[in-house]
Amino acid sequence: MRILQTLDDWIGRSRPVLLLFGQLFIMILGIHLASDRLDDHLGQWLGAAPIPWPEPEWPLTVGTWVALGCEFATIVWAGTTLMNAQFGQRDNTPWAQRLHVNLVVAALGWLPVAFAGAWVVEMVVEDALAPWLGWWPGAMQALGWIAAGIVAWRAGLTGWWQVTRHSPKPKHWSEGWPWVPLVGGVTALAIRHGLPLWGWM
Numbered sequence: 001m002r003i004l005q006t007l008d009d010w011i012g013r014s015r016p017v018l019l020l021f022g023q024l025f026i027m028i029l030g031i032h033l034a035s036d037r038l039d040d041h042l043g044q045w046l047g048a049a050p051i052p053w054p055e056p057e058w059p060l061t062v063g064t065w066v067a068l069g070c071e072f073a074t075i076v077w078a079g080t081t082l083m084n085a086q087f088g089q090r091d092n093t094p095w096a097q098r099l100h101v102n103l104v105v106a107a108l109g110w111l112p113v114a115f116a117g118a119w120v121v122e123m124v125v126e127d128a129l130a131p132w133l134g135w136w137p138g139a140m141q142a143l144g145w146i147a148a149g150i151v152a153w154r155a156g157l158t159g160w161w162q163v164t165r166h167s168p169k170p171k172h173w174s175e176g177w178p179w180v181p182l183v184g185g186v187t188a189l190a191i192r193h194g195l196p197l198w199g200w201m
Helices: 002-048 059-087 101-133 137-165 175-193
Strands: none
Touching: 002 059, 002 101, 002 137, 002 175, 059 101, 059 137, 059 175, 101 137, 101 175
16 A cells, blocks of 8 residues: 555656646657658659759758758747746736737647647557457547547647646747747648548548
8 A cells, every 4th residue: 555655646746747748749749740741842842943963862861851850949849838838937917918929829839730649649549459459440440539539638738728828928029930930830731731631621
């Protein structure tokens, strides 16, 4: 009983940190999915551009490295935004008075990217269950969607609420404007390629 009590106490104390890691991890999955499509688009665009590449595979290589850089930078943005909301100085200023560029970017971009990460979880669960439930595709898909729904609700929605409702008051309304093109582009890719909407329409 003492061991169980110790374990229960540890889980209780570490719960906020575990949730924080879950919120960031689901964003990393969504960002990676979007960036994985970015390198394809960049490779095609660079390959069609009138540039005398030394080797035929250079356009795809350059596109891959640029996409990796964008992925890393977006992860830094997500982590910084989440940490500021979690550990930044809070006040009772009304939400409308705390509006700034980065908060608007987070409010619009967080959920699509997090939901794209939840879709990655759905695909992973389906693949993991294939050896045992391959004969019952409907069950695999249902369990995958249940897992994705739990992750989207427990990590995606709570992360969005954290960054939109608890971000500290900015020094200036334009705070975060350099992130707009990058995060906006990743969000657009997440909506287009990371959400299973287009096959239903």
